[in-house]
Each structure stands twice: as C-alpha cells, then as structure tokens.
Amino acid sequence: MAATSSAPKKYYWGKSIVSFLVVLFTMPLGHALMMLMGKFMNPVAVHYAGFFMGLAGFLIVVWGVFVKGDTKQTLFGLLGGLLFWTGWVEFLFQYYAHRYGAQPEITPEGHVTQPEYLLMPMTFGLWMMVMTLYLFCTKTGCCFIKWCQHNIFRNHEREIVARPMTRHTSIVTFMELNVMMWTTYIVLMFCYDPRFIGDQSPIVALIAFGCFVGSIFMFKKELRLPSWGANIRMAIATVIIFWCPVEIMARLQFFTEIWVQPEKYVPQMVTILIAFVVLLIYLIAASRKKNEKA
Numbered sequence: 001m002a003a004t005s006s007a008p009k010k011y012y013w014g015k016s017i018v019s020f021l022v023v024l025f026t027m028p029l030g031h032a033l034m035m036l037m038g039k040f041m042n043p044v045a046v047h048y049a050g051f052f053m054g055l056a057g058f059l060i061v062v063w064g065v066f067v068k069g070d071t072k073q074t075l076f077g078l079l080g081g082l083l084f085w086t087g088w089v090e091f092l093f094q095y096y097a098h099r100y101g102a103q104p105e106i107t108p109e110g111h112v113t114q115p116e117y118l119l120m121p122m123t124f125g126l127w128m129m130v131m132t133l134y135l136f137c138t139k140t141g142c143c144f145i146k147w148c149q150h151n152i153f154r155n156h157e158r159e160i161v162a163r164p165m166t167r168h169t170s171i172v173t174f175m176e177l178n179v180m181m182w183t184t185y186i187v188l189m190f191c192y193d194p195r196f197i198g199d200q201s202p203i204v205a206l207i208a209f210g211c212f213v214g215s216i217f218m219f220k221k222e223l224r225l226p227s228w229g230a231n232i233r234m235a236i237a238t239v240i241i242f243w244c245p246v247e248i249m250a251r252l253q254f255f256t257e258i259w260v261q262p263e264k265y266v267p268q269m270v271t272i273l274i275a276f277v278v279l280l281i282y283l284i285a286a287s288r289k290k291n292e293k294a
Contacts, residue, residue, distance in 0.1 A: 011223040012231065018283050019228070019235035020219065025276035026082055027243050028259035032269055034086060035262055047095045054087025056080075064170025070229035071287040077173025078236065085178055093119050111199060111251055113192060120189045127182060134179075139164040142176070173233055180240045188247060199251055208245035215242035228287040 037046050057080040064076025093116035096102075102115035134145050135152070139161045153160050191207060192199045215238050222234040250257045258265035 009224065010226075012226055013223065015228060015231045015286075016219065016222045016225070016235070018279050018286075019231045020222070020238060022276065022279050022283055023078070023232065023235045023239040024242070025272055025279070026078075027239065027246075028269070028272055029276060030082060030086055031257075031259040032262035034090065035260060039263065043098070047091060050087045050091025050095070052087070053083050053091070054089075057083025057085070057087060061170050061174045064174075065168045067170075069287075070169055070227060071232070071284075073169035074173050074229040074232045075284070077170040078177065078232065080170070081174040081177035084174070085181055089178070089182075090116065093117075107194075107199065109200070109253075111192075111253075113189075117185065117189060120185045121193070123182070124186055127186060130179065136160060137165075169229065173236065176233060177236050177240075180237060184240055184244055188244065191248075192251070199248075204248060208248040211241050211244040215239075228283065232283075 037049060041049065060076055060080030060083065062080075064073045064080060067073055067076060094114075097115035097119055102118065104115050105113045105118055134140060134142075135148060140146065149157050149161055187207070191197045191201075191204045197203050218234065218238040218241060222231060222238055225231045225234055249255065258268050262269045
C-alpha cells in the first residue's frame, strides 16, 4: 500500500503583510484627513467636500465594476468604499449632529465621544435590515455569515440560501468594507454607552481581546491566499477586526492617538503616508507583473 503524503501548506507572507499594512495604514490616514478638514476648513466647505468625497467614492466603486482584473476591481472597491464611508456616512452624521445641536459625551474619566458617533446606534434597525438580506437571500463567502446560516437554518440551508448574488468584485469589496465598519462602530458605541455596558466594564476588555485573537486567526487564513485580490479582501476584514482593540485601548488611554491631532505629529503621520504610498505602488506593480506572466 503506497504511503500517502500531504503537500506542505504554503504561506504567502509577502503578499499578506503588504496587503495587511496597506489596509491598516488607511485607518489612521482616514482619521487624520477628517481631523485636518475639520480644523482647517470652515464648516460649510467641510460638508461640501464630504459630499463630493462620497460621490467620488460611489463613482469609483461603479467604475470598478467595468475594469478588468480581480486585483484592480478590489482596489477600486477599497478606495471607493473608504471615500464613500468618510464622505457619505461619517461627514453626513457629523453634519446632522451639528445642525440639530447634538452634544459630545464626556465620561468622568475624560473620554470624549463626538456627537456623530453617538448617533450611530440609531442605525441598528437599518443594519439588521441589511444583515437579514445577507442571511436569507444570498450565498456568500463571508465565514461569519456562512456560520450563521449553517447554525440557524441547519438542514434547510441549501433551500433558503440557494445561490449567490451577481458577483462584482468591486461591489463585494465595497460592501465588505462598509458593512464591517458599520458593524464595529455600532458594537463599540453600545460598549461605550454606560446605560448598556460602559467603557470601564471588563466586557469591553474581553471584546478587545477576542477581536485581537480573532484577527490573528484571520491573518493566518489570509496567509493561505495566493492571489492579490483575495488577499486584500481578507486583509480588509482582518484589519477592521484588529482595529477594534486599537480603538478600545486608545479610549482607555493606553496610548495617544496621533491621528486625532495629526498637526502635532507631522513626522509620524508623514512616515505613515509615505509607507502607505510605497506599499501601494509595490502592490500594484507586483500584481501587474504576475498578470503579465500569466
């Protein structure tokens, strides 16, 4: 009887690290951009800029539907999704919070939550509406949604979620980014609210620890993905989950959020920006080189 030998697992460390860092650097850079716009532009100009930023993001995502190549479509979805979220979600919340006089919340420990984020939990019903669509009406590659479908529907899973939606990589990336960002914001806002949990509760620390451990397992899965497009899409999910403990530790003042006051930490923020641009150029060049060989 011939001995069976399993091939060794291959890990794509270079692709995974580059993808992870490219997505990771968008987090502080996006926060810094919002802070700088708020400090150096008048309120009217900020909200006009935010609207056109969201519009640009939307158009980039739609454009990504028509471009060729999985990696290109993924990058279009990522860039467009970031601009869309910042312009048409965060800045719109900020606009209406300021327009109707919503006040920031200051805890006894001195933690400040801006009014636009205090409004986020109001969208829980809308979030559930979107999640109901994903749970009942589409076969998806999301491990969490697949786990929910398997455990909720059991033997009826195949008949309830019989087929996937039409797949456009740009739209898939866009929705992954925005739905996950939306989800984590809602979770964190409920955690910080003292009427529900409160940021000093050990539950918040457990959530931070769980997200950190979860991001490690997600990165391990990312290491097995050979294509740039799939690797970047997995990196988006990994970074968003990883960023939750970063946000929680910053709120508990374990470190200073340099992206909240970028004008005071210019060398650090410029370094992050340069690293992001260099890695992004490398990612694009490497993916093109692979396509040429194929």
